[in-house]
Amino acid sequence: MIFVFSLSSSADLNNVRFSAYRTAMKLRRLQKALCLDLLSLSAACDALDQHNLKQNDQPMDILQIINCLTTIYDRLEQEHNNLVNVPLCVDMCLNWLLNVYDTGRTGRIRVLSFKTGIISLCKAHLEDKYRYLFKQVASSTGFCDQRRLGLLLHDSIQIPRQLGEVASFGGSNIEPSVRSCFQFANNKPEIEAALFLDWMRLEPQSMVWLPVLHRVAAAETAKHQAKCNICKECPIIGFRYRSLKHFNYDICQSCFFSGRVAKGHKMHYPMVEYCTPTTSGEDVRDFAKVLKNKFRTKRYFAKHPRMGYLPVQTVLEGDNMET
Ligand SMILES: [Zn+2]
Structure with a gap:
């Protein structure tokens, strides 16, 4: 895995590069503290299925979150006996999810948010994560329009936002990223998974922290x-x-x-x-x-500066998908 860039071009771009690493290193620490670096995609999917979490736009209350996390960590404890303290992990992971997705402390987060958080930090291959996440917002025929992609990017960007790093990734407004993706797709009304993956491989600014997290893990x-x-x-x-x-x-x-x-x-x-x-x-x-x-x-x-990520045109902060 390689990544080419120069440090020259402008301070702003350097800041994005460096904050992507800083964010990724924080996430790596978090991932390990939550033991999610031990969780395979298939084990995560088993737990989600077991709790019948299929309707991604549905809310989950605290009890449902705890139940699903308990299933996840019970299984991890069986596989990695001395590494996983189930009550501690459930508690820390619950708190993290609420900090990321329930800042108003309503006691509920969407199923999609739960999945985005857990899958982003699990042990899977990067592109398997992209495929999985795309599938969650795609229609039954496997297509995704701008609104659906917006939901996914919104829930993804909350992860660096919680670390106080969102400004480096284009802010919490995901519209420029959505536009970037659909422009990449020649403004088709809907995109399929392969196109989304091609766009993600360019490492769009709003999402660059995730591939960098994988590189940080590989470099360790x-x-x-x-x-x-x-x-x-x-x-x-x-x-x-x-x-x-x-x-x-x-x-x-x-x-x-x-x-x-x-x-x-x-x-x-x-x-x-x-x-x-x-x-x-x-x-x-x-x-x-x-x-x-x-x-x-x-x-x-x-x-000829190389940025190593796909910049998206950022607009002023404020507008947010939630509103
Ligand atoms: Zn040295």
Whole structure:
């Protein structure tokens, strides 16, 4: 999994990048504290089925939430005996869901919200999560109009909002994201799952925290046969950043996030991020890119910034799907 971007373009864009990481790291901690990193998609679906949670627009009261969470954590406790404290997990997860989806403390959240929260933080593959979530808002024939997509994006964006990070992802107004998706679909009135997945692969600004969460998780145990040019860490553990301007120039995660640079390496030079060790194919491809970039000027890099996510045009805060 790779991610190319440059640090040059503008402070705002950098902030989005960095806040995506900051948000993802907070979410990773939360995911582990709630033991949702142990929960498979199929186990989550079993629990939802068992509690007959099919009507996504229906409200769930506290008791229903507790019952479903208890089923989820009882099963996790059986599988991971010493890791899961059922009453504690149920309590923490309930509180988290209410903080995210019931800020007015009405004692109810929608079934869709419950599913969005649990599935976003479970252990599944990223695209399986996208497919699952899309299916929840799609019609029985598998299509989704703007309103339905809006419901899904609304419930998704509440997760970074609760962490105080929503501004970096385009604000709580999801209309620009909905518009971005349907423009991507050539303004068709309805989209199918494959198109939604293609759009999500561009990592739209409002959703970029979720793929970054997956990369943060993958990078935790990654060990790269490379040496950090700044702090000399070798092998590099975590994210590895390789220069696409200089050969054999790598930076470790902590140097990269603290913005340290070595002599002769400019912030605007493009870098590629690896959360898992590189394959020989990736090495060859990067080598070719470095060759190309070697003679490119600062102006070229300034004119061709890479953002690594799909920006959506943001509008003023205030309007909200809930109203
Ligand atoms: Zn370093």
